[in-house]
Amino acid sequence: TREEIEKRHYRDVTEAIKRVPGVTFQNPGYRGGEYGYQFYNNGVSINGDSRVVVLVDGRRVDNITSGRLGDSSERGSKSTGVNIDEVTNMDAIDKIEVIKGPGASQYGSDATGGVINIITRRGKGNFSGSVDLATGSWNKHSYNLTVQGAAGKNASTGYFVTATRTMSQDTKYKDGDTGEVATLTGSKWREEGFNARIDHEFNKKQSLQFSMNFKKGRDGYPISTPSRKYWNADDWRRIIFNAEVGQYDTNYKLKTDPKYVDTDENPQGYAPKLYGDSRNPGYHNLFALDGHYGSYSKFKNLDTDLKFTFDRQGQMESFARLYRLDHRYEGRDTYTWSKLGSEAARAAYAAAFPNGATVEQFNAWVDSNLAPFPDRRDALRQWIAETGGMAGSPNRWYKENKTGVELQWTRQLDKHDIIANIDYSRSNLNSRSIKRNGDVVSSDIRR
Template sequence: MLKKIRWMAVVLLTGLVMYPLPLMADHQGAGQNSTLVLEPTVVTAGRIKEKKSDITTNVTIYTREDLEASSIQDLSDLMLKEGFMVREYPNSTISVAIRGFSTDTHGNDLSSSVLILVNGRRAGTGNLAKISMDNVERVEIIRGPASVQYGASALGGVINVITRKGKGPFTASLEGTLGSWDYKKGTVSMSGAVSQFDFDVTGSKSSQGDYDTGSGSEYRNTGFDSKERFSFNGGFTFLPQNRVGISYSDYSGDHIGSPDYLSANDPDDYVNHGIKSYDVYYDGQTRDDFLFWNIRYFKGKDEYETHDGAMTPSRTYWRDTDSQGAQAQITAKWAVAQITAGWDWVDYEVSNSNTVAGKENTYENPAGFFMVKTKLLEDKLVLTGGGRYDEYEVTSDTGKVKEDDNWSFSCGAVYKITGELSVRANYAQAFKMPTADQLFMLTDYSAWGMGIWSGNENLKPESSETYEAGIDYTRGSLTGSLTYFHTDFEDRIAYKSIGGGVTQYTNVQGGTLDGVEGSLQLDIGAMFGWDWEIVPYGSFTTFLEYEDDETNEKFQYTPEWSAAYGMRVNHVEYGLNARLNFTHYGRHEITDYEGTGATTLGPDTVADFSVGKELFDMNKFGKIRLKGEINNLFDRDYALVQGYPSPGRTFYLGLNYTY
C-alpha cells in the first residue's frame, strides 16, 4: 500500500511542480507562433458529438495522426503501445483488458466484458486482430462501464473505432512496408468528395514468416500466408448536415500459424479466420441544430476454423457467427439541456462443430434507452443521467429457450472550477448476458480428459456497479488527469465441478476492483515557443484491490501496475516525427496451463521506437514519406501469454507516396 501511495504522490507532485511552467509558455508565446487548439469531441460516451470536457467518465482519444506515426497493423498494436493489458497468441487471437475486464477472443462479442464498436455499433467480435487500422480516423476509449449507451458486455469499457469518410479534393496513396521475419505489406487507398458525394476506399495485403524470440530461439509456425483487408465508406449529402451512407469492410486471414507452446512447438497446425460486414445509415439534423438523429442497419459474419495439418481431412473445429442489428436515436438540444432517446436491436446466429447439423444457437436483444444532460451555473456544472431496458431471448440448437431482461442506470457530474481545472464523478451499472453455451451446452470432453461440460439454465446475467471520481487539468502545454474507480462485480459466471465428472457453469459471488488511472504530458516545445513539438508523456493504471469475493484470491491476468511512457518529437516544417515508447506490465497471477509450475507472469518493460520523415514534396505531384520502426528495441525475452513468447527485436521500413 505504501508503494502505491508513493507512486501516486510522484504523479501529483509532478503536476504541482509543472504547474507554473505553462505560465512561462503563455508569457513567452504571447504574440508569436500563436495557435488556436480546438477541443476534441467524443461520440462514444453519449452516442452524440460532445466536448471531451463535458464527459463525466475517463475517455481517451487517439487521432489519425497518432495512428499514422507508427506501423500499427491492427487494434492490438495500438492497445499494446498505450499500456493496456493485452493477451496475444501467435495465431492472431488477441484480447485486451480495461479495469480488470477483457474481451473474449474465442467467441463473438457476447462473451466479452469489454465491448468493441465500429462507428458506434457492435463489431461482432472480441478478437482485436480482426479490427483493421488501415482506414481509421480515430479511436475513442471509455474506461469504465457503458451499458446504458451500448448494452451487454460493456462492464470494463468500450473501444470505438471510427473509420474515415472522404472529404476535400481527391487523394490517393500507395504504401509498401518490409520488415523482420520476411514481413511484407502493401496498402492502396483513395479518398475524396465530388459535389455531394464522398468516398474512402482502402485495401491491403500482408504476409510474414516465423519469428525468433528475444532469447534467439526459433519459434516455428508463427507466421501467416496472408492477411487481406478491404474497406469502403461512401455517402451522399442531400441537405446541410444530412447524409446517407453505406460502408463495407472485409478481413481475411489465411493459414495463420498455430504453434502451441514453444516448449511443445507444433509445426503444422494453423487457423483461418475472417470477418465481414456492411452498414447502411442516415445521419441528419434540422437547420436550427435543435434535432439530431441517426438510423443504421448492419449485417456481418464472423468465421473461425482450426486445422490440424497432421490429420486428413485437416479441419478439426469451425465456428460461424451471423449477426445483424439496427439502431435509431434522436437528440433534442435546448440552451441548457439535451435529451437523447433511441432503440437498439441485435440478432446473432451461432453454429459450430458441436451444434446440431443445420441448426444454430440464436440470441436476440431489443433495447430502449434515454440519456439526459443539462448545463447549469453558466455551463460550469454539467449533470448527466440515463437508463436502458434490455430484453433478450437465447435459443439453443436443440430448441431450448431462455428469456430475461435487464435495467441499467447511470448518472454523473462535471464541475469546471476554472477554464483549466475540472472535477468529475460518475456512477454506472453494467451487465453481461449468459451465452447459449453457458445456458444449454452438454459436451463430452472425456476423450481429452476433461469429462462432461454442462450449461446451467438458471444462470443470471453478470452485473456490476462502478463509482469513479476524477480531476482533469489543461493549461498551456500541460495536460494531466487522475481518476479513482471502484467496481463491485456480482454474479460472475464461472465453472465448477459438481461431481460425477461433470463441470457446470454457475454464478459465483464476484469480486471487487478498486484502482487509480492517471496521465500526464507536457509540450516542452510549445512552452518555450519553439517550432519543435517535444512531448514527454506517461499514463498508468494501478489496482488497490482486485480480489474474488468468494476466495479472496487476486483476479488472474490483472497486473497490479501497467503503464506507458516516453517521448514524442514532431516538426511540421521538416516533415519529421519520432517516438520512443515504453510499455510496462506488472506481475500478475495466471493459470499454469503449460504445466511448468509457474503461478505468475511478468513484470516486463518493452520499448518501441518509430520515426517518419518526408523526403520529397513535389507540390501538385504529391509527397513521398519514409517510415521506420523498431519494436522490442532492447530485444527483451518476454511473453504476453504463458508459454507463447513474443517476437524479439523487430524492424519495419515503409515508403508512402500520397497524391
C-alpha cells in the same frame, strides 16, 4: 488520432489502442495464441474490467451468440467474442475513442468497464491515393493501397477505399531460459483486407453513409514456443514416451502402481502417463508437431452498414441504421504422436520388453513407433507422410452472423441532451467439428 497512427506506423488496432493508459490486451502466444479467435486469447480490459464493448462508427461489432467463440457454450459476456485486430484495417481508421469506467454504461450492462469506438476515415477533397510498402525480417511484407476524394455538386459525396495485404514466414523467438534464438515452425501467416466508406450529404441535417469492412486471414497454429532446455533427441524420447506410452524405470521397464492394479481400464496396473510440464518437464515441446504438420486457423469477416441521418443538432444525430455482420472461422489442428494409438503402443512395448530394455533398444523402439524429434528432418517428413500428411481441409467451422436495425432520436434542450435508442438484432452461431474418430459434433445457437 490519425496523426499519431501515421507517425508511429501502427500496423494493427491492438498495437495502437494499448498505448492508451489503462487499456490492456490479453494476447498470449503467436498472433493471438491458441486458435487466434478464442476470447481468452484476445481479451481486452479497461482498468482491469473486461466488460468492454467495441464499436465501429458507433455500431457494436460483437455477436450476442459468441460469448466464447470456439466453443458451443451459451455462457459468457457478449463483448468477449470480438478479436479487435479483425475489425478493420489500420489505414481505414481516422481515430479511436476510449471511454473508461461506468460512464460507458449507457451502452449496456456489459460496457461498465468501458467502450472502444473505432471511427473510420471519410473521403474529402480532390482525388488522391497512396501506396505504402514495407518489408522486414522473416520475409514479412506489407502492401497497402488507399484511394479517397469527393465528388458531386459541392463535393457532397465522399469516398474512402483501402486495400491491404500482410504476410510473414515463420518467425523466430528467443528462449527465456537458455537465451537461444530458434525458429517457430508453423507460425507463418497471411491476411488481406478491404474497406470502403461512402458518405453523401443531402443538406446540413441529412446524410447517408454506407460502409463495408472485409478482412480474411490464414494464420499458422504453432500453439507454443518449444523450451530449448529440453530440445534434444534424448529428452524428446523421454517426454513423448511418458506422455503417450507410460512411465519407465531405470531399466526402461514400464512402471506399475498398486493403486491401478485390476482396474477395468488398466488391469496390469501400469503407472499413469505424465502430462504437463510440472510432471513431465518439457511436455509442451510435443506441441511443436502441430506446427510441423501445418496446422492453421482461418477467418473471413464481412461487416456492412447503411446509416441514414435524418436530423442533426450540433454533434447530436437522429438516425436509422441497418447492418449485417458475417464472421466465419475454420481450421485444422493435425498431429500424431503414435501410429498405434496410446493403449496399443503401451501393450506393444510391454510385450517387446517385459523385463526392461537397453538404452539402444529403447531409443530404437521410440524412433520406430513414436513421432521423431523434429530436428531429424528426413525422419519427420517420412513420419508425417505415413500418418496422413500435412493438415488438409478444415475439420472445424464456426459461422456467426448478426442482422440488425437501430433507431436513434436525439434532442438538445438548453444544457441537456436527450437520447432515445432502440436496437433490434437477430444473431446466430453455428459450430461444427469432425472428431478424430470421424464423429460430427454440431450446435446452433440463436438469439
